[in-house]
Amino acid sequence: MSLSRRKTSFGIVAGAAAFAIALTGCSSSDSGGGSSAEPSDDGMMSDEPVTLTLATFNQFGYASSSEGGGDYQYDLIAEYQELHPNVTIVYNVADTSNTARENFFTKLGPGGLADIEAIEVDWLPEALQYSDLLADLTDPALADRWLQWKSDAATDKDGRLVGYGTDIGPEAICYNVDAIEAAGMDASPDAMAAAIDGDWANYFALGKEYSDATGKGFYEENAAMLQAMIGQLEAPYEDPATDEIIALSNPEVRDIYDTLTQASADGVSAGLGQWSDDWAAGMANGDFAAMPCPSWMLGVINGNAPEGNWDIANAFPNGGGNWGGSYLTVPDAGANVEAAKELAAWLTAPEQQAKAFANVGAFPSQPEASNSDAVKSATNAFFNDAPTGEIFTERAAAVTVAPYKGPHYFQVSDAMVNALRRVDEGTMNAADSWAQFEADVNAIG
16 A cells, blocks of 8 residues: 555454464464475474564564564564574564565665565555565465465566465444534444445545534545546556556546545545555544455554544445555575575464464465354454454455556546545646646656
């Protein structure tokens, strides 16, 4: 995601017995995440001491003090080191996906990257342009581990798999119960789901009703809504056949822009930029009532509004949507490539993905993990004991479109986010901000 996760923590409550049963059920030929590679002098498959560096951004659910893991149920970093006493893991966590992206492309050529580098799905296409600098992670033993579209996205033109999938981001709608009730609306999950279900017009109509009743924005900002709506288009910004930028001529993109800027004029957007201090405070203070909510967002809400009264509507406008999802890659110039490949495979094995979901709500990108009892039976006490496993399993099944993301996707998306924020902030009107967007897109090489 071009708007990345913030460091927070939350707990998912699932029965310990169910989790134990699920892990037993996950046992298979690849359950340990082992690599089929031959042992090497510098790899963990020998008994020689090795230090591995791991770089992600915000919360992946791996634990350690870097990630706020003191509140997690499972510490995967500590578990791996216990299983492999010769391995020391140095774990570094960037504050945002944007920071990680800048570091990745600055150091990929000259060297200096971690042994394992996390890549976010929105800038994966850029990284694939330099896939020859990444290790081939293809392993027949792991061929059927991920959702097909997840592994396809990280496969280069030569058929090399260069990223092991971590999570995906199926979306529901999270909402502040007290804020909804203050507007005189029914805040039960079933009532909210019924009001939201259908096309986006229903959602914006609900938002206008709320804003008219309270004088407050219904959702945090238009850039957040953009992510949700653009994610339902097959080819929003680039032509899949040529990678030519089509954002300016795509009527669906302009329709989304016009819908969102009208919502801003109607007071439906609170204009609180995601990941800003004002946004975090607004979440705690009830300055907006609802937000598109991928599974990983649960920890963000709990962390920013720990005393809040929030719930989840098992619905999403216009069907299903996916926001986010990342990969672990291994730079080919690293000093410990084979050991790094094995750690990356282990961290993304079904058992570890189920534990990451329990830690931070990172929904698994693997059917074996997402179908396990540990995931499907999960509930979340903070969200009024919402059946989060059931909700996000259903939301994942509702996703029917994975938008094409070519090498310019991140830059065009960033330009559109800026265009919407100018209108939200009142520094430009809708027409002038679109003109600036046109200029920004035309400047992309």
